[in-house]
Amino acid sequence: MSWSETALVALVVLAVALVLAWRGASRLDRLHRKVAASRIALDAQLVRRASAAVELAASGALDPASAVLVADAAYAASDAGPVTSPAAALQMDGLGADRERAESGLTATLREVLGAPETADELLAGSSSEVVAALGDAWYRATLARRFHNEAVAQARRVRRLWYVRLLRLAGRAPMPRTVELDDVLPHALEPTAG
Template identity: 65%
Template sequence: MTWSEIGFFALVVCAALVFLAWQAASRLDRLHRKVAASRIALDAQLVRRATAALDLASSGTLDPASSVLVAEAAYQVMDDVVSIGLPPTTDRPDPRGRRAADVVAAALAMDGLGAAREHAESDLSATLREALGSAQEVRELRSADPGDQLVGALAAAWYRASLARRFHNEAVAQAQRVRRLWYVRFLHLAGRAPMPLTVELDDALPDGLDPVAG
């Protein structure tokens, strides 16, 4: 084999390696974007769930003690939501007042929701389960308006939030698998992007709360 043939063969191998590295980097970039997008979607669905819980708590449908507990748990979620955004302008800030840039920046950090937010969301789930009670009590709440409408809205928001968390964690798992590949680590194809983290919280629906997505 002549030197020219060896050189040509080495050039082909290098070109193939560069192409494969480019493919892997592109795939990883797409996965990171998928994680960020699913994180934004999850955040929005959890805010809708907290809003639906507040609507239920303020409706007079629940007993007074349960209404207070649910409202406090939902407000805690709202407070944690805006903690990365605009300074509160009221005692109970509206999470919809956050700048879009704040939401995107939090998603690009790919560090889940943070321990405080996950704890607040889990506490809201536990408080709602306690307030709604058994499946029979849920059916009684839904026996007439406004209970039927409010509980139905909460069920839909809760179900969508659960699905959004599942999709987000699947996206994170995909990205983590790719980032653990030896050639991805050896070539530093992830750059300075942080390792994505899953969102771990209690979002189990109460008994009798139909998981409807409508």
């Protein structure tokens, strides 16, 4: 094999490697954008759920003590730091420990207040049925948004673990995305198939 043939083979191998690296970097960039978009969508759904909880507390359907507990937990979740800009979403650090604790606290409070089947049935049958249905809808959408976000994070992590992605440092300086772990289990009475 002459030097020109060896150089040609080396150029072909280099070109193939560059194309594969470019495709891998593009895929990883799309996955990082998907994680950022899903985080923003999750934040919007959690804010919607907190707003629906405040509406339930203000509707007069709950006893005063429960209304205060629900409103306090909803305001704590709202004040814990929503994603306000795309730059904040690109940090890919989940929602943060404080926000996750506050959202889990809101879930626990709502489940405590609405957990008894007779209480939920009473609210669903009364004049506040629209408010409770809106809360159930917002809660369900937040649960789905969290699942979609965590799946997007899992996809990005799988790609980032590939040997050539690590070897060529295709992720650049982007941080490793984190999943959002919080308690978001709906009470049985608010599940879409239960009502």
